[in-house]
Amino acid sequence: xxxxxxxxxxxxxxxxxxxxxxxxxxxxxxxxxxxxxxxxxxxxxxxxxxxxxxxxxxxxxxxxxxxxxxxxxxxxxxxxxxxxxxxxxxxxxxxxxxxxxxxxxxxxxxxxxxxxxxxxxxxxxxxxxxxxxxxxxxxxxxxxxxxxxxxxxxxxxxxxxxxxxxxxxxxxxxxxxxxxxxxxxxxxxxxxxxxxxxxxxxxxxxxxxxxxxxxxxxxxxxxxxxxxxxxxxxxxxxxxxxxxxxxxxxxxxxxxxxxxxxxxxxxxxxxxxxxxxxxxxxxxxxxxxxxxxxxxxxxxxxxx
Amino acid sequence: xxxxxxxxxxxxxxxxxxxxxxxxxxxxxxxxxxxxxxxxxxxxxxxxxxxxxxxxxxxxxxxxxxxxxxxxxxxxxxxxxxxxxxxxxxxxxxxxxxxxxxxxxxxxxxxxxxxxxxxxxxxxxxxxxxxxxxxxxxxxxxxxxxxxxxxxxxxxxxxxxxxxxxxxxxxxxxxxxxxxxxxxxxxxxxxxxxxxxxxxxxxxxxxxxxxxxxxxxxxxxxxxxxxxxxxxxxxxxxxxxxxxxxxxxxxxxxxxxxxxxxxxxxxxxxxxxxxxxxxxxxxxxxxxxxxxxxxxxxxxxxxxxxxxxxxxxxxxxxxxxxxxxxxxxxxxxxxxxxxxxxxxxxxxxxxxxxxxxxxxxxxxxxxxxxxxxxxxxxxxxxxxxxxxxxxxxxxxxxxxxxxxxxxxxxxxxxxxxxxxxxxxxxxxxxxxxxxxxxxxxxxxxxxxxxxxxxxxxxxxxxxxxxxxxxxxxxxxxxxxxxxxxxxxxxxxxxxxxxxxxxxxxxxxxxxxxxxxxxxxxxxxxxxxxxxxxxxxxxxxxxxxxxxxxxxxxxxxxxxxxxxxxxxxxxxxxxxxxxxxxxxxxxxxxxxxxxxxxxxxxxxxxxxxxxxxxxxxxxxxxxxxxxxxxxxxxxxxxxxx
Numbered sequence: 001x002x003x004x005x006x007x008x009x010x011x012x013x014x015x016x017x018x019x020x021x022x023x024x025x026x027x028x029x030x031x032x033x034x035x036x037x038x039x040x041x042x043x044x045x046x047x048x049x050x051x052x053x054x055x056x057x058x059x060x061x062x063x064x065x066x067x068x069x070x071x072x073x074x075x076x077x078x079x080x081x082x083x084x085x086x087x088x089x090x091x092x093x094x095x096x097x098x099x100x101x102x103x104x105x106x107x108x109x110x111x112x113x114x115x116x117x118x119x120x121x122x123x124x125x126x127x128x129x130x131x132x133x134x135x136x137x138x139x140x141x142x143x144x145x146x147x148x149x150x151x152x153x154x155x156x157x158x159x160x161x162x163x164x165x166x167x168x169x170x171x172x173x174x175x176x177x178x179x180x181x182x183x184x185x186x187x188x189x190x191x192x193x194x195x196x197x198x199x200x201x202x203x204x205x206x207x208x209x210x211x212x213x214x215x216x217x218x219x220x221x222x223x224x225x226x227x228x229x230x231x232x233x234x235x236x237x238x239x240x241x242x243x244x245x246x247x248x249x250x251x252x253x254x255x256x257x258x259x260x261x262x263x264x265x266x267x268x269x270x271x272x273x274x275x276x277x278x279x280x281x282x283x284x285x286x287x288x289x290x291x292x293x294x295x296x297x298x299x300x301x302x303x304x
Numbered sequence: 305x306x307x308x309x310x311x312x313x314x315x316x317x318x319x320x321x322x323x324x325x326x327x328x329x330x331x332x333x334x335x336x337x338x339x340x341x342x343x344x345x346x347x348x349x350x351x352x353x354x355x356x357x358x359x360x361x362x363x364x365x366x367x368x369x370x371x372x373x374x375x376x377x378x379x380x381x382x383x384x385x386x387x388x389x390x391x392x393x394x395x396x397x398x399x400x401x402x403x404x405x406x407x408x409x410x411x412x413x414x415x416x417x418x419x420x421x422x423x424x425x426x427x428x429x430x431x432x433x434x435x436x437x438x439x440x441x442x443x444x445x446x447x448x449x450x451x452x453x454x455x456x457x458x459x460x461x462x463x464x465x466x467x468x469x470x471x472x473x474x475x476x477x478x479x480x481x482x483x484x485x486x487x488x489x490x491x492x493x494x495x496x497x498x499x500x501x502x503x504x505x506x507x508x509x510x511x512x513x514x515x516x517x518x519x520x521x522x523x524x525x526x527x528x529x530x531x532x533x534x535x536x537x538x539x540x541x542x543x544x545x546x547x548x549x550x551x552x553x554x555x556x557x558x559x560x561x562x563x564x565x566x567x568x569x570x571x572x573x574x575x576x577x578x579x580x581x582x583x584x585x586x587x588x589x590x591x592x593x594x595x596x597x598x599x600x601x602x603x604x605x606x607x608x609x610x611x612x613x614x615x616x617x618x619x620x621x622x623x624x625x626x627x628x629x630x631x632x633x634x635x636x637x638x639x640x641x642x643x644x645x646x647x648x649x650x651x652x653x654x655x656x657x658x659x660x661x662x663x664x665x666x667x668x669x670x671x672x673x674x675x676x677x678x679x680x681x682x683x684x685x686x687x688x689x690x691x692x693x694x695x696x697x698x699x700x701x702x703x704x705x706x707x708x709x710x711x712x713x714x715x716x717x718x719x720x721x722x723x724x725x726x727x728x729x730x731x732x733x734x735x736x737x738x739x740x741x742x743x744x745x746x747x748x749x750x751x752x753x754x755x756x757x758x759x760x761x762x763x764x765x766x767x768x769x770x771x772x773x774x775x776x777x778x779x780x781x782x783x784x785x786x787x788x789x790x791x792x793x794x795x796x797x798x799x800x801x802x803x804x805x806x807x808x809x810x811x812x813x814x815x816x817x818x819x820x821x822x823x824x825x826x827x828x829x830x831x832x833x834x835x836x837x838x839x840x841x842x843x844x845x846x847x848x849x850x851x852x853x854x855x856x857x858x859x860x861x862x863x864x865x866x867x868x869x870x871x872x873x874x875x876x877x878x879x880x881x882x883x884x885x886x887x888x889x890x891x892x893x894x895x896x897x898x899x900x901x902x903x904x905x906x907x908x909x910x911x912x913x914x915x916x917x918x919x920x921x922x923x924x925x926x927x928x929x930x931x932x933x934x935x936x937x938x939x940x941x942x943x944x
Contacts, residue, residue, distance in 0.1 A: 004549050005615050007336035007417040016617035017576040020561040024630055024671070049574070049617070051605040053566035135408045142407045162738045163431050163654045165438040166727045167576070168668050172736040186419055188410045194332060271324040 008195055015042075015183040016049040017167060018146060019130065022181050023049075023056050025171035026128035029181075030087070032117075033059040033078075035071040036250045037203045038132030040078070041192050042184055044201050046130075047082050054083035060129070062120055063090045064112035066101060066252035068225050070204050078202070089120035100233045101254040108252070118154045121178060128171065128179045136188045146185050152176035193270045207269060209246040209261040215239055221260070225253040248273070330414070337416050337546055340436040340469075342423040342460040343446030348477045352446065352515035353422050356411050356538075359522055406436040415542045423460075430463065430687075430701040431654040434741055437464055438727065441547045442471035444537070449482045449512070453495045459687040461496075465505050466650065466703065466743075468723060471544045472500075472508040475537065480514040484528040503690055509540060547723075548615035556580030556588070556636040557717075557725055559670035563629055564619050572603055572619035573628055578670065578724035580636060582620065583611035587637040590628040591715040596637045597624040631672040633715040633725075641717045641725055644747030646866070649708045650719075651678065653698035655732070655739035661697060661859070664711075665739065669728035672714055676730070678740075679707040680859035682829045694910060698740070707748065707863065719743035748866075766846030770804045774843035775940060776868060777850045780861060780915060781878030782907050783893055784885035786924045786932070787852040790878060793933035795850055803848055808835055810853045823904060829860055836864035843872055856912045876936060877918035882907050884925055 005013070022029050031046060033039045046055040059079050079086035094111035101108045121129060135142045145161050147169045162170055171179060184192070196203060206223075213224040215238035224230055224240050231237045245258035246269070263272040319327045341349045407422045421436030437443065443464040447457055464472060474496050482488045493510045500508055511520055512529050519526040524536040535543070557578045564572040582588070586599045602609040603619040612618045620634060628634070635641060653659055659678060667676035684695035684704035698704045719726030730740040767774050777794065779787040788809055798805045814821070818834055821827040832855055839849045855861050865873040885907070886894040897905035904910045915921075920939050922932040 004335045004546065005613075006332060007334050008332065010336050010548065010615055013576060013615055013617040017561070020574055020617070021671075024562050048605040050562075050564060051619070052570060052603070053564055136410050142409060163435045163729075163741065164738075165435055165729055165741045166723060167439070168670075168727065168729045170668065170729060170731050170736070170738045172666065172731050174736065186408065186410070188412075188417075190412070191417070194328065197328070198332060267324045267328065270328060271320055274320045274324075274327075 008191065008198065011184070011187055011191060012045065012048070012195070014167070014186065015045045018169070018181060018183040019046050019049040019055075021169050022128050022130065022171065022179075025169075026179070028124070028126050029057045029128040029130070030060045030121075030124065030126040031055070031057055031084075031130040032132070033061050033075070033086075034132065034250075035061065035067070035075045035078070035204060036132070037192060037196060037207060038134065038184060040201050040203050041187075041195055042130060042132045043078060043082060044199060045183060058085035058087050060087045060089065060120060060124070060126070062113060062116045063088050064108070064116070064252050065090060065095070066108075066112075066254060068204070068206055068223070068250060068253045068256075070206050071250060074202070074204050087120075087124065089116060089123065091116035091119055101252055102233045108255070112252075121154070126178065127173065128181055130181050130183060132184055133182045134187050134189070134192070135185050144182070144185070146182055147171065148180040148182065149173065150178050150180060154178070189273060190270070193266070193273060197266045197270065204250060206247045206250060208266075209244050209264045209268075211242050212245050212258070213240045214243045214245055214258060215241070217254070220257045221245065222256070223247075223253055223258050230254070331412075334412070334414075335416050335546060336419065337442065337541060337544065338419045338421070338440050339442040339444060339541065340421040340423050340433070340440040340464070341444045341446060342433055342436075342464070343448075343457060343477075347446040347448045347451075348515045349422055349446055352444075352475070352477065352513075352521075353409055353420055355515045355518060355521055356418075356420070357409060359518070406432045413538060413542055418541060430459070431652070431741075433460060433463055434467060434652050434654070437467040437469060438723075438741065440464075440467075440469055442473065442541065442544055443469045444473045444475050445508075446475050446477045447492055447496070449476050449478045449485075449488055449492065452492050453499060455688045457496075458499055458690075461500065461505065462503055462685075462687050462690065463703075465503055466652075468720065468743075470506075472505060473537070473540060474508050474510040476510065476512050477515055479512045479519060479529065480517045484512070484519070486529075486531045489532075509534070511535070511537060511540070513537060548613075551579040551614035551722070551724075552581060554579040554614070554722060555639045555641075556582050556586070556634075557641060557722065558582070558618075558620070558634045559672070559724070560590075560628060560630055560632045560634060561671050570621070571625070572621045573634060574617070574619045575634070575671070576617045577612060577614050579614045579722055581611055581613040582618075582636075584608075588620075588622070588634050589637040589640050590626055591633045591635060591640055592643050592713055593627050593632070594640075595624075595626040595628075597622040597626050599623075631670075633670065641715055641722075642747055643713045643715050645710045645713045646748040647708045647710075647714075647716070648682075648705060648745045648748060649678075649728075649742045650703065650705050650745060651681075651698060651730075651743075652741045653700055653702045653704070653739065654741060655737055656700050657732075657735075657739070658700075659698040659740070664733060666731040666733060667708070667710060667714075667728050667742075668731065669714055669716060669726075669744075670724055674710045674712045674714060675733075676708055676710040678730070679709070679862065680857055681706040682859075694904060696911065705745070707859070708742065708744075716744050716747075718746055720745075763844045763846065766844065768846075770846045772803055772846065772848060774846055774872060775848045775874055776839045776843060776864070776872055777848070777874050777876055777936070777940070778839075778855070778861065778864065779850065779852045779876045779878055780855045780918075782880055782882060782885045782912055783854055783905070784888045784890050785878040785880035786929055787854075787878045789929045790876075790922065790924075790932045790936070791850045791852045793929050794936050797933055797937050798848060804846065805848045805850060806842055808838065808849060808851045808853075829857075832860040832864065836867050839864070840867050843868065854906050854912070856906045856910065858913045858916070861915065874920060874940060875915050875918040877915045877921045878924060878932075879914075879921050880924045 061075055091112055099108050099111045133141055145164045149162055150156060215222055215224050243260055244262060246261045247256060247258055250256060263269045343349055409420045411418050423433040423436040445461055476489050476492050489512045511534055512532050513520045519528050520536045522536055522538045524539060558575040560573045560575050562574040564574050582599060584599050584601055587596055588599055589596045600621045600623045602612050661680045662677050664675045664677055667674050681695040681698055681704035683692040684702050686693055695704055717725035726744040728742045729738050732739050779791050781787050791807055795805050795807045818831050821831050835851055839851060842849045889895060896902040897908040906912045920936055
């Protein structure tokens, strides 16, 4: 009378198991929350893992101040709905120096995100941080463990990963060291979308197509989410055109490429995803920063 | 380059375009299969996976573009697309042209989602292969048609079998390079068959493929192999049974991960069901406490469930308040797993630092974490020849069998019956590294399974009738040290004192009880184990037992000691320096050993581990056998 579990049921059960293991074994866990669709799924899984209790850890948003407005709106609401504390961290040095994606290029990501994350984890003393990364996103991610061990300086050594057998996770570590945990490692982009649909998970409306103010910058299509601020750092007002666009991935609005699309419902978005022939991260500039090994290098330095 | 298929087994673009909702409906009911690919270096693993991803359109145009330019730069396939570059992700391995870690890849067909662990072929990365295999439902063992079954093929097959993978596919790859020759294929299959039988692989599925050209990957009976009428690789992968289904038919077990207590009125036990099924009203038992209760509800975020099965993460509430916390196991009341603190286990050593016999490691099994020590290995396995070899320790990539003692009882099942309840990791307490993967074979005291038949005449009665205290005088020392001579003297003296005794002599026992045993490490250990058991039965009968065996390893002597009642085992160290024993050479054995005619001879090419705290030591250089016997008698009196 048993029915074979579907792939989504198994992925969900695996993720819940991982989240509970961390809650049980880490001293001070936190869930990194980027407000993107992967974070939304991860947060949903955390709610499921501990129902009827709220998840026994806070949410942490490492903010760059350059996220889309719609993301900031959903951030507050999602935390409240989950009954979780929301911590927001902005690297004070980046803030003071006015680091931005236009003038500072790769330094923007390094200061706000890489450094910001390290500082936040140290500041609050978190020893385990959940992240919504998936192995199908990028080549070096494909080889990362579910429990990814980081040195006290937050570095990742791909040659010295702990073997991960069965569903036994080794959460032991020394003081000062930490673990990044990826509960949805084995999900693909399509799995995430299907799960969002099946579970009716709220995501940022930017994933759906709508007429939005856009501009072209260095050959990419971007949304003018905060025109005044753009003008301030770009030194000129970009040429704004209204286009029907949506986003396949969400980050800082000047770094996240939009795609022209008419997909305004979840089904249509999934349809477009399935029929599309360019990979998800293409909209992000980050992977190309350091040539072929961009992400791998970033991770060794402590990027999530 | 092959034309990329759009309407294949993978997905139907037409349906996606026309009716996305009905497409999604179908795909929400897909199942999932995890498999590993392994084989020797250059057998084409990465190319095969690249091919599967490519055919299932998991490769996007921009990735393909990057791939084409990479192929020209570092590829090994000339102007054609080098699929391996897709999979070999890390910069280091791109430079070296080898895969150095397990990479997980994903693809879908109409029926299933697949998670592939690409396992490295290099010898020094056995640990990664074991890692990849531990979660796999199936293994694809690749063989290069030009090279046939290699040492590494054998090793990987052995590892897959060891980890308990029941579905094995022998994929004879690069058939295009042998002109799709059936005889070549048949020969490799026959060779593999013989080997598989040897190591206990019950069945496997063989198929001729070309990862590079695509033969028999998605569509069966490629034009190039008209003689092959079996399924394509993808057809086969879609059909095999997944592990969680197998587990669902076994008795209910759920390791408790977390006790959910939002308020005083709710107390739920959360966990991932390891095996079996559960529903409200079932009587369950919490181990190790053994307390039983009834399942009140199965709580989830989506509402209460009527039933749940292996592979689901749930929260269970019970009718009664029973003591149960993280690390405990909820199970079906009338068929609980065993609880024990001594085991025989198979270990795979994963760390650069060798195993330390007797050192305390953290042992994690399910949600239980205890401190445990590993005894000296009974043997290690040469993964190339499957021979069982003597071993003092285990080094990186070694596989061995050893006893494991935990400081608290563990709830477990043999790994062969239940992966979750029998698979464990060892963690170094100082470095926190995961140093070993282990599989529990059985508990050393199987009292949980075999019930002891109570007899009315107890061992106390037996001893009382003989008016003596049973003892085992365990004589240990080098060959020619004088064990048998002294033991014989002691027995004579005890006989004069009207003691009931029996002398078990090494050579004599091998004429009868142990005549089936040779002198391999495993056999020597079994020899000692049987003698230990016999000695134990004799002490039950009230006898004073004397044994004369070299018994070179502490672990075995410790094993016998642990079989007996406290204070019953008396270790008598017959301390004779090697030079003295060798000079005596009563049986001429040292001479043979020195000339190489005799292998594994204690003291020459096999170690002797002197007792650390023997109850009695006699020095045969200073004492005659008679003096030694007198001294021993004095030490063990009064014996009442």
